[in-house]
Amino acid sequence: MTSLFDPIELGAIKAPNRIFMAPMTRARGTRDHVPTPMMADYYRQRASAGLIISEAVGITQQGLGWPYATGLWTREQIAGWRQVTDAVHDAGGRIIVQLWHMGRTVHSSFLEGERPVSASATTAPSHAHTYDGRQPYDEARHLHADEIPAIVSDFHQGALNALGAGFDGAQIHAANGYLIDQFLRDSANFRDDHYGGSIANRIRLLREVTEAVAEAIGADRTGVRLSPNGETQGVRDSDPLPLFAAALETLSEIGIAHLELREPPVDGTFGVGDMAPLAPQLRPFFKGPLILNSDFDAARADADLKAGVGDAVAFGRPFISNPDLPRRIAEGFPLASDDMATWFTQGPEGYLDYPAAL
Structure with a gap:
């Protein structure tokens, strides 16, 4: 039976274990969205993960609306991330980037007064994080079909x-209520063109983006993240199982290297699903390695791998305060607790100062 410590091949990437580091926004970049030197130290400390999936990284300013988050569209941003990837590789690790367009959850203050864009003219619930504190979200304008390319x-x-x-x-990043998810699910997509209505139409943007990324870097280096079970940032679907089954079949046909499903359990401690995770039902529709995510401890992760529900597990918050998480799990060390107050601050406290187990 598969265990957390078995190696796994993810297309072109060979991971030595199945304890992956989940993507987590930590807000340690500059206001120009450039990675900082402390980020290289942070990721280096966690290089023993089978695979690091980076924090979400904006592909353009239009799609990035989180203070001190980083981008990947300028030379300075690319050079900053090169310092991070070099540090991880020097420590023997593997790291992929999570490509992010936030859609309607970008506040207009990041866009020089322009409105955010989405599948349809809708407004995200609650408030956006901005450089001037929490502010109500703006109503997004719908993307015209000729803007989508x-x-x-x-x-x-x-x-x-x-x-x-x-x-x-x-x-x-096609999950968590961001742009691609806004196209996928019927609570945010009210379009009447070939990007809306039917399941085939609503998954069209996901397919086109995935094909474009696979063409750029190879399907064997391409992954996708989805969040099938329940509502995230006001985005949900009235009938998620057939929608995500069709999405998984499409991604499987493209031949991507791996797929991550972020699915909070109904009794979750950070994010709560309004239905049980759909991974067991969706598993047959994707032929590649399936990564499970959200609220896992080692025991639950090991049980789901042994049951064949998934092939690896991405841990988030445990990696914040346990940089050597694979070793701690392997040797039975207790896990340190993290401090939520330092999740999104800009300094090293709560970022670089969690020690490895003795």
Whole structure:
């Protein structure tokens, strides 16, 4: 039976274990969205993960609306990420970038007064993080059909820039209520063109972006993240199983290297699904390695791998405060707790100062 410590091949990437580091926004970049030197130290500390999936990284300013998050569209940003990837590789690790377009969750203050874009003219619930504190989201304008090829091209260029920055591959962020998810699910997509309505139409942008990224860097270095079960940032679907089954079949046909499903359990501690995870039902529709994510501890992760629900598990918060998480799990060390108050601050506290187990 498969265990967390078995190696796994993810297309062109050979991972020594199945304890992956999940993407987590930590807000340690500059206001110009350039990675900082402390980020190289942070990721280097966690290089024992079977695979590091980077924090979400913006492909353009249009798609990036989180203070001190980083991008990958300027030379300075690419050079900053090169320092990070070099540090991880020097420590023996593997790292891919998560390519991000936030869609309607970008506040207009990041866009010089322009409105954010989405599948349809909708507004995200709650408030956006901005440089001036929390502010209500703006109503997004719907993307015209003739604008969508530029979005696809931005993902293609972001993937090329990722190779230039030294990443081992890329994961397309198609989850968590961001732009591609806004096209996928019927609570945010009210279009009546060939990007809306039917399941085949709503997965069209996902397919086009994935094909573009695979063309840029190879399908064997391309992954996707989806969030099938329940609502995230006001985005949900009235009938998710057939939608995501069709999405997984499409991604499987493209031949991507791996797929991650972020699915909070109904009794989750950070994010709560309004239905049980759909991974067991969706598993037959994707032929490649399947990565599970959200609220896993080692015991639950090991059980799901042994049951064949997934092939690896991406841990998020445990990696914040346990940089040597694979060793701690292997040797039975207790896990340190993290401090939520330092998740998004700009300094080293709560970022670089969690020690490895003695």
